[in-house]
Amino acid sequence: xTTRLASGTTVSTSLPGRSAxxxxxxxxxxxxxxxxxxxKALTQQLxxxxxxxxxxxHEWPDWRGLSKHEIRHRSQGGDPLDPGNCLLLCGKCHxxxxxxxxx
Numbered sequence: 599x600t601t602r603l604a605s606g607t608t609v610s611t612s613l614p615g616r617s618a619x620x621x622x623x624x625x626x627x628x629x630x631x632x633x634x635x636x637x638k639a640l641t642q643q644l645x646x647x648x649x650x651x652x653x654x655x656h657e658w659p660d661w662r663g664l665s666k667h668e669i670r671h672r673s674q675g676g677d678p679l680d681p682g683n684c685l686l687l688c689g690k691c692h693x694x695x696x697x698x699x700x701x
Contacts, residue, residue, distance in 0.1 A: 636679050641666060644686045652688035654695075662689030 626634075644666065651658055664686040670676030676683050693700055 640679055640681060640684065643681050644684060648686045652691050653685045654687055654691040657688060659688045660690065664688060665692040667692055667695055
């Protein structure tokens with residue numbers, strides 16, 4: 599397979615003797631569709647609860663936006679879809695919650 603660049607030159611995008619990779623989309627299962635819908639609804643609940651601000655420092659989010667943080671992680675038996683187990687944190691607070699110190 600070849601690709602034409604803006605400069606007009608053509609470049610081979612596959613290895614010699616091999617066919618081009620198939621980048622077809624994977625089918626989303628019904629279970630995953632349900633999980634995605636639940637996560638979207640939870641995110642909306644959290645945004646309403648936090649009024650669009652970080653729930654730890656109460657500041658408006660920086661360029662990274664708000665991230666959903668699980669207080670008790672799934673590996674520790676926490677429910678990722680429980681609003682009482684989740685916080686919306688700004689990038690700085692979310693990094694700090696995971697032990698990453700920013701300068």
